[in-house]
Amino acid sequence: MQASSSLLASPLARFLGVLRVEGHDGDAALQDWVALLKPRVISLVVFTGLAGMAVAPKWPSVPVGLVIIACICIGAGAAGAINMWYDRDIDAIMKRTRVRPVPGGRVEPTSALVYAVVLSVASVVLLWLATNLLAAGILAFSIFFYGVIYTMWLKRSTPQNIVIGGAAGAFPPMIGWAATMGSLDVLPVVMFAIVFLWTPPHFWSLSLYACKDYESAGIPMLPVVKGARHTRWQIVIYTFILGAVSLVPSVVGQCGWFYTVCASLLDLGFIYYGLRVLFDKQDDKGNSLTKDKPARYAFRYSLAYLFFLFCGLLIDRVLLA
Numbered sequence: 001m002q003a004s005s006s007l008l009a010s011p012l013a014r015f016l017g018v019l020r021v022e023g024h025d026g027d028a029a030l031q032d033w034v035a036l037l038k039p040r041v042i043s044l045v046v047f048t049g050l051a052g053m054a055v056a057p058k059w060p061s062v063p064v065g066l067v068i069i070a071c072i073c074i075g076a077g078a079a080g081a082i083n084m085w086y087d088r089d090i091d092a093i094m095k096r097t098r099v100r101p102v103p104g105g106r107v108e109p110t111s112a113l114v115y116a117v118v119l120s121v122a123s124v125v126l127l128w129l130a131t132n133l134l135a136a137g138i139l140a141f142s143i144f145f146y147g148v149i150y151t152m153w154l155k156r157s158t159p160q161n162i163v164i165g166g167a168a169g170a171f172p173p174m175i176g177w178a179a180t181m182g183s184l185d186v187l188p189v190v191m192f193a194i195v196f197l198w199t200p201p202h203f204w205s206l207s208l209y210a211c212k213d214y215e216s217a218g219i220p221m222l223p224v225v226k227g228a229r230h231t232r233w234q235i236v237i238y239t240f241i242l243g244a245v246s247l248v249p250s251v252v253g254q255c256g257w258f259y260t261v262c263a264s265l266l267d268l269g270f271i272y273y274g275l276r277v278l279f280d281k282q283d284d285k286g287n288s289l290t291k292d293k294p295a296r297y298a299f300r301y302s303l304a305y306l307f308f309l310f311c312g313l314l315i316d317r318v319l320l321a
């Protein structure tokens, strides 16, 4: 088993080695340029954009649909690259992020910035040419919101950083819908609200066990400023609010029984994982005595929650309509 995986790994490693870019970014390989786009995070961002596009009453042609998805992917990735360029000082301090291409010294900061700006502009212009100004405008605003408002301002100045900044990651369903329809409606706005309210329990679960990193980098994340106990309560409160808002599509007649069942089950799951975080074994300051096991489960569950919730919506509106 080990032998066969190393057989597979070595051609791949050689292929990536061939693609090394020489010059100032002498040590940068293709994987570093890809890593600047935060590919794992944006995979789910792009999926929410795809969901926004697919649940709209009208579908684009296949080539236009592919361009829409590519533009959301490139735009979201470019925003991630702006974040990695600007945050290179704090990323160099945090264990989780110090190996990233810029603090790792494999990509020059200026190259990362040029790359991010070129991709941002290209994604917005291409989306405008392929679809309409509304979709391109929302994409441009989300890139600005994540790259500038969240990264350069909110992240370093308030523990509510990710609540407000979370709006950036919530726009893709609206972009997908607007690109197809040329306008907005109740459903894409509710999808925005779902991702917006999902972001705090998603991130605060992670921040409970990454708190030391953020503290050492001087970032005022909620557990750093208000402590673990306060953060645990906030996670539970947001899972309840999210649960209520996730059922709005059913209440306003935008979907049927299938979504309602999926959402209800997923909500119960999120509340369960949130309560496990709340009742984790703690010291008198609310710090975990279990290496934050429940918070790690809640973070992982948050990813599954959003993916399956939007799968439920897609199945309900596309296959069962």
Ligand code: HEM
Pocket: 040, 041, 042, 043, 044, 045, 048, 096, 161, 162, 163, 165, 166, 167, 169, 170, 195, 199, 202, 203, 206, 303, 306
């Ligand atoms: C302000 C809003 C958000 C913050 C602060 C945040 C923060 C984070 C952080 C710090 C990680 C760990 C990633 C890493 O180690 O590089 C993460 C992982 C992740 N986030 Fe978020 N997130 C936010 C919004 C979103 C949104 C809107 C989505 C998708 C819709 C998303 C999807 C993901 C995914 C899929 C992962 C797992 C990546 C992996 O497997 O490595 N996040 N998030």
Ligand SMILES: CC(C)=CCC/C(C)=C/CC/C(C)=C/COP(=O)(O)OP(=O)(O)O
Pocket: 038, 041, 042, 045, 072, 075, 076, 077, 079, 080, 083, 087, 097, 139, 142, 143, 146, 155, 168, 169, 171, 172
């Ligand atoms: C369409 C569009 C522009 C969408 C933007 C999507 C997007 C990338 C949302 C933010 C998700 C994210 C990785 C936040 C990380 O926060 P952080 O930067 O504080 O985390 P870090 O500590 O890992 O750098």
